[in-house]
Amino acid sequence: MIPLLRRLALANIIANVAIVVTGGAVRLTGSGLGCPTWPRCTDASYVPNAEMGIHGVIEFSNRMLGWVVGVVALATLVVAFLHHRRERTATSRGLSRLALGVFLGIPAQGVVGGITVLTDLNPWVVGLHFLASMGVLVAAYALWRRSVDGRATRTVLPGPLRQLVQVLTAVSAAVIVLGVIVTGSGPHAGDADAHRTGLDPEIVAQFHADVVFLLLGLSAAVWFAARATGSRRTARAALVLVAVELSQGVIGFVQYFTGLPEILVGLHMLGACLVWLATLSLLWSTRGAHDGRREAVGGAAAGAEEERGLGELQLDQGGRAGVVGHQVDPRVEEPVAAARHGVEGALGDGQLRG
Numbered sequence: 043m044i045p046l047l048r049r050l051a052l053a054n055i056i057a058n059v060a061i062v063v064t065g066g067a068v069r070l071t072g073s074g075l076g077c078p079t080w081p082r083c084t085d086a087s088y089v090p091n092a093e094m095g096i097h098g099v100i101e102f103s104n105r106m107l108g109w110v111v112g113v114v115a116l117a118t119l120v121v122a123f124l125h126h127r128r129e130r131t132a133t134s135r136g137l138s139r140l141a142l143g144v145f146l147g148i149p150a151q152g153v154v155g156g157i158t159v160l161t162d163l164n165p166w167v168v169g170l171h172f173l174a175s176m177g178v179l180v181a182a183y184a185l186w187r188r189s190v191d192g193r194a195t196r197t198v199l200p201g202p203l204r205q206l207v208q209v210l211t212a213v214s215a216a217v218i219v220l221g222v223i224v225t226g227s228g229p230h231a232g233d234a235d236a237h238r239t240g241l242d243p244e245i246v247a248q249f250h251a252d253v254v255f256l257l258l259g260l261s262a263a264v265w266f267a268a269r270a271t272g273s274r275r276t277a278r279a280a281l282v283l284v285a286v287e288l289s290q291g292v293i294g295f296v297q298y299f300t301g302l303p304e305i306l307v308g309l310h311m312l313g314a315c316l317v318w319l320a321t322l323s324l325l326w327s328t329r330g331a332h333d334g335r336r337e338a339v340g341g342a343a344a345g346a347e348e349e350r351g352l353g354e355l356q357l358d359q360g361g362r363a364g365v366v367g368h369q370v371d372p373r374v375e376e377p378v379a380a381a382r383h384g385v386e387g388a389l390g391d392g393q394l395r396g
């Protein structure tokens with residue numbers, strides 16, 4: 043059942059990113075009333091007719107995708123609950139809670155969407171709609187990673203490096219919040235007649251870009267620090283994040299200096315989702331808490347195993363050590379097992395404990 047849950051979790055991520063982009067297409071092409079009624083598209087039909095043109099098609103596609111997102115989330119919830127009923131473990135409980143979170147994101151988005159209409163596309167509420175999608179992505183991403191990683195693990199990573207990644211995550215969220223404020227202040231907020239935030243778009247865009255530079259600097263710092271401490275998984279995730287940020291930054295500058303063409307603004311929305319997912323991937327690579335003793339013992343063992351190119355040493359919930367991120371070559375498994383045994387033996391009972 044876990045492989046199915048894993049695929050469904052991934053489908054949730056893809057579907058939620060897709061609906062952000064198609065929602066953006068509805069806004070950017072002025073197709074908000076492409077289908078003038080709901081749930082039907084016209085009084086006579088559920089689908090748009092030829093006279094409604096491209097606006098009808100765009101609005102209708104977005105509505106259809108909304109249904110797909112709902113069905114995928116419901117299927118995920120059912121599978122996660124069935125899995126939990128069979129397994130009854132802390133992990134299966136965690137998975138079903140995350141699936142519930144993803145599913146509840148849909149009615150929550152429905153409420154925010156309704157308030158958006160009732161407030162005549164108030165830019166703060168429109169922005170909240172985007173940010174709520176980022177929240178759903180957090181739950182969907184955690185669900186996916188948990189179903190991939192299996193048992194929750196504790197990565198052996200120096201505390202300050204973990205804190206640096208947490209700060210970076212907060213800065214990444216700030217960049218996204220500032221981004222939606224820029225949008226709410228500029229030409230693409232709601233529609234042509236919608237209110238704006240009243241803030242100067244140039245000043246907010248400048249601030250948005252400034253915080254992007256801070257984010258880039260932090261990401262590069264994490265990459266160097268992760269390499270210095272032999273945390274390959276974190277270094278890899280930081281490098282991917284830097285690459286995604288650079289691409290997104292280029293789109294940001296080009297759209298700014300070319301008068302915000304719709305196609306680039308749409309691409310920038312997709313890029314924002316990818317930056318957020320890359321940030322979550324980096325955060326996930328440092329997941330877990332561990333204290334000084336475990337760090338000291340685990341750090342030494344992790345170093346030894348890293349040297350051998352066997353991936354990273356992690357501690358599971360029971361405090362047992364294990365290597366992740368790499369298939370262990372059977373030719374070298376034995377010496378590593380012996381080294382691990384030595385570390386565990388140093389604690390007396392064969393377990394790494396806090």
Ligand code: HEM
Nearest residue numbers: 218221222224225228230251287290291294295298314317
């Ligand atoms: C890590 C890099 C970046 C991220 C994650 C990011 C994120 C975002 C987000 C989430 C939005 C709101 C999208 C929407 O609601 O439609 C936005 C809008 C915007 N961003 Fe960025 N951005 C980044 C880099 C940049 C850079 C370097 C610039 C350069 C000035 C820039 C300029 C803009 C502008 C002008 C808008 C408003 C577009 C509109 O009118 O709809 N962004 N950004």
